[in-house]
Amino acid sequence: xxxxxxxYKTALPPHIHSADSLARRYWGQLIALxxxxxxxxxxxxxxxxxxxxxxxxxxxxxxxxxAKLFRKKESxxxxxxxxxxxxxxxxxxxxxxxxxxxxxxxxxxxVAKELFGGTGSYLLHPLLLARVFLQLCFPKxxxxxxxxxxxxxxxxxxxxxxxxxxxxxxxxxxxxxxxLFMSVCLVCEALSGGREMPYAFFSGILLTSFFLLADPVxxxxxxxGTVLFVLGAALLSFQLGGEGFxxxxxxxxxxxxxxxxxxxxxxxxxxxxxTKYRFKATYPA
Amino acid sequence: MILINKNQxxxxxxxxxxxxxxxxxxxxxxxxxxxxxxxxxxxxxxLKRPHLPEKIHISIPAFARPCIQIGEMVQTGQKIAExxxxxxxxxxxxxxxxxxxxxVFSNAAGAETRVIEICRYEEPKPLSFPETRKEWxxxxxxxxxxxxxxxxxxxxxxxxxxxxxxxxxxxxxxxxIINACEPEPYITCEQVxxxxxxxxxxxxxxxxxxxxxxxxxxxxxxxxxxxxxxxIKSKIYFLKWEHAEVRTVPALYPQGLESTLLxxxxxxxxxxxxxxxxxxxxxxxxxxxxxxxxxERVVTVGGECVVEPRSLWLPVGISFHDAIHAxxxxxxxxRKILMGGPxxxxxxxxxxxxxxxxxxxxxxxxxxxxxxxxVSIPINRSVxxxxxxxxxxxxxxxxxxxxEPCIRCNLCVDHCPVSLSPVMxxxxxxxxxxxxxxEWGVTNCIECGSCxxxxxSKRPMLKLIRLARxxxxxxxxxx
Numbered sequence: 001x002x003x004x005x006x007x008y009k010t011a012l013p014p015h016i017h018s019a020d021s022l023a024r025r026y027w028g029q030l031i032a033l034x035x036x037x038x039x040x041x042x043x044x045x046x047x048x049x050x051x052x053x054x055x056x057x058x059x060x061x062x063x064x065x066x067a068k069l070f071r072k073k074e075s076x077x078x079x080x081x082x083x084x085x086x087x088x089x090x091x092x093x094x095x096x097x098x099x100x101x102x103x104x105x106x107x108x109x110x111v112a113k114e115l116f117g118g119t120g121s122y123l124l125h126p127l128l129l130a131r132v133f134l135q136l137c138f139p140k141x142x143x144x145x146x147x148x149x150x151x152x153x154x155x156x157x158x159x160x161x162x163x164x165x166x167x168x169x170x171x172x173x174x175x176x177x178x179x180l181f182m183s184v185c186l187v188c189e190a191l192s193g194g195r196e197m198p199y200a201f202f203s204g205i206l207l208t209s210f211f212l213l214a215d216p217v218x219x220x221x222x223x224x225g226t227v228l229f230v231l232g233a234a235l236l237s238f239q240l241g242g243e244g245f246x247x248x249x250x251x252x253x254x255x256x257x258x259x260x261x262x263x264x265x266x267x268x269x270x271x272x273x274x275t276k277y278r279f280k281a282t283y284p285a
Numbered sequence: 286m287i288l289i290n291k292n293q294x295x296x297x298x299x300x301x302x303x304x305x306x307x308x309x310x311x312x313x314x315x316x317x318x319x320x321x322x323x324x325x326x327x328x329x330x331x332l333k334r335p336h337l338p339e340k341i342h343i344s345i346p347a348f349a350r351p352c353i354q355i356g357e358m359v360q361t362g363q364k365i366a367e368x369x370x371x372x373x374x375x376x377x378x379x380x381x382x383x384x385x386x387x388x389v390f391s392n393a394a395g396a397e398t399r400v401i402e403i404c405r406y407e408e409p410k411p412l413s414f415p416e417t418r419k420e421w422x423x424x425x426x427x428x429x430x431x432x433x434x435x436x437x438x439x440x441x442x443x444x445x446x447x448x449x450x451x452x453x454x455x456x457x458x459x460x461x462i463i464n465a466c467e468p469e470p471y472i473t474c475e476q477v478x479x480x481x482x483x484x485x486x487x488x489x490x491x492x493x494x495x496x497x498x499x500x501x502x503x504x505x506x507x508x509x510x511x512x513x514x515x516x517i518k519s520k521i522y523f524l525k526w527e528h529a530e531v532r533t534v535p536a537l538y539p540q541g542l543e544s545t546l547l548x549x550x551x552x553x554x555x556x557x558x559x560x561x562x563x564x565x566x567x568x569x570x571x572x573x574x575x576x577x578x579x580x581e582r583v584v585t586v587g588g589e590c591v592v593e594p595r596s597l598w599l600p601v602g603i604s605f606h607d608a609i610h611a612x613x614x615x616x617x618x619x620r621k622i623l624m625g626g627p628x629x630x631x632x633x634x635x636x637x638x639x640x641x642x643x644x645x646x647x648x649x650x651x652x653x654x655x656x657x658x659x660v661s662i663p664i665n666r667s668v669x670x671x672x673x674x675x676x677x678x679x680x681x682x683x684x685x686x687x688x689e690p691c692i693r694c695n696l697c698v699d700h701c702p703v704s705l706s707p708v709m710x711x712x713x714x715x716x717x718x719x720x721x722x723x724e725w726g727v728t729n730c731i732e733c734g735s736c737x738x739x740x741x742s743k744r745p746m747l748k749l750i751r752l753a754r755x756x757x758x759x760x761x762x763x764x
Contacts, residue, residue: 222706
């Protein structure tokens with residue numbers, strides 16, 4: 001055994017790790033998005049599948065291109081690109097031309113994400129930045145997402161709600177994020193007099209609170225900071241919208257709060273427990 | 286209606302009491318609920334002593350000098366090194382044998398130390414201890430400190446600090462904390478020892494209290510060890526001690542470590558308390574009452590690869606190979622051999638390293654548990670070459686391991702027991718901005734490894750934190 005013993009592996013502690021991984025997170029979010037696509041088909045928006053296929057192909061192509069250009073490993077296997085494509089397709093309006101979809105994906109994947117350093121390095125939410133960019137460039141084409149078109153439907157609401165429950169069950173972020181955003185939005189809506197499209201309105205709020213606020217990269221690093229971020233995003237969604245809540249106003253609000261994230265990180269940085277003594281849990285090396 | 290039996294009701298009542306106490310303590314405990322994996326080693330409750338090995342390597346600590354000659358025969362417990370300075374401590378032989386040589390040997394922490402090699406010269410005989418010391422309870426504090434020093438008593442935690450030196454360093458502390466918490470998986474040595482010898486540990490704690498003229502004793506347990514809590518409470522009640530109290534911490538890692546105990550109970554006033562492991566209290570009792578020097582300790586030999594995982598008495602200096610052999614060996618090839626637990630323990634490249642006073646566990650873990658790429662070290666290399674190979678492996682590991690970028694998921698921040706922001710510290714360390722890492726409090730890190738455990742990107746958090754700590758400014762260990 002003595003000779004065999006010399007083959008044991010050495011490494012720094014800890015020697016065990018949690019089962020959590022980026023792939024698990026991204027594929028988990030994709031599973032949560034599945035009910036939304038089913039609901040869109042039931043609600044008569046099967047076109048979303050066409051947009052989804054365009055998004056998938058173009059996102060994978062731009063990711064591969066960025067990997068080749070910047071000489072790094074592409075993040076196709078962990079599902080990040082697929083998730084971005086799926087979520088972006090849900091933000092596209094009905095009857096959106098393919099060129100605009102491809103331009104949006106290029107802006108999101110290549111410009112907003114890869115040019116800013118790739119996974120974990122960007123400051124602004126890439127998908128929302130691309131959505132706002134398209135809205136500013138093509139205001140006539142870029143109406144509300146097809147899921148929220150018209151007055152919405154009960155299928156859409158059920159699909160988004162089910163997706164949100166799946167996401168909550170996965171415990172990927174703070175549980176209070178979505179309820180806080182929803183409650184602030186509802187209070188603001190009630191104060192502004194309400195509206196006549198309850199399905200579309202509620203679906204939009206649910207979609208924003210569960211899926212657009214699920215990207216941790218652009219959010220603060222503390223629980224308190226996240227609460228402030230969500231509060232600010234909810235209030236700005238109404239202030240920037242003019243006519244109340246919309247996906248465009250929510251996107252602008254989240255992007256505005258993204259700019260405040262570094263400041264929130266420093267302002268609300270955790271206060272360490274200071275002690276006169278230096279302890280270590282690990283064995284002296 | 287749900288029917289519950291009497292035992293369940295008793296457990297529920299105890300749990301309610303613990304929850305009330307937690308609320309009274311105020312601060313919310315932060316930690317990870319790890320899979321405990323202690324059942325396998327708890328199946329064998331009796332603390333046996335294995336057959337003595339062919340040879341043992343006993344480390345000579347700082348400020349001690351060998352007092353034996355090469356070829357000299359020694360008996361179990363005989364002094365083989367003497368303290369040279371007041372903070373030094375004597376060393377005692379763990380088995381009868383011949384002093385083979387005094388050499389340099391790589392210890393389990395990876396450093397090279399001077400060791401005394403003792404080879405067994407005859408079949409072992411039953412241990413014979415001196416008689417119980419007369420009127421040991423009346424010994425004055427100064428005399429106790431002298432006994433501690435000349436019995437070779439060191440703390441049975443990773444620091445292996447001489448007990449009298451720790452008492453001297455904490456002079457003026459009013460509370461002695463006896464820590465029986467084992468937050469790491471697999472490790473059960475303190476639990477088995479405390480359950481087997483509760484009165485001895487209480488008496489040892491009383492001696493420590495007397496030696497430092499403290500006022501009270503706190504016994505720290507994890508809240509899931511209800512049997513142990515009740516056992517110690519009943520003994521305290523039996524002894525009619527007003528100055529002793531049992532307190533609990535949540536069964537979360539790293540709650541129960543020395544630093545977290547002091548933070549939870551003496552935040553900002555750490556100098557008012559001193560922490561000793563329960564096994565140190567037991568060793569103190571044996572040294573004072575039984576006149577038995579410190580040369581053996583209870584160690585958990587466990588992990589999925591060990592045939593018969595258990596806690597047992599092992600002489601200081603026995604090799605990991607012999608310790609695992611005492612538990613009937615391994616049933617399959619382990620991927621990692623650890624000294625200590627899987628969260629904070631040190632991985633070994635060989636099983637020829639020796640058990641020290643700070644070794645609480647020897648774990649043989651399979652590849653399913655450690656889940657890392659296999660990297661081999663060439664055999665028949667010198668200690669220095671192995672050290673170089675370790676560095677090469679660490680560098681290679683960074684390339685082999687599927688490390689991904691940080692996505693700022695906040696898990697490391699939420700799980701940090703000292704309320705740091707490991708993500709900012711490690712990002713600063715990656716960019717070599719060590720002053721920024723210092724501003725984010727890297728010097729307060731206790732290196733518990735919680736951040737690295739929870740990280741979904743599997744980033745080498747602890748390596749980066751150590752790099753930032755070393756590069757920012759020299760740190761004076763433990764005050």
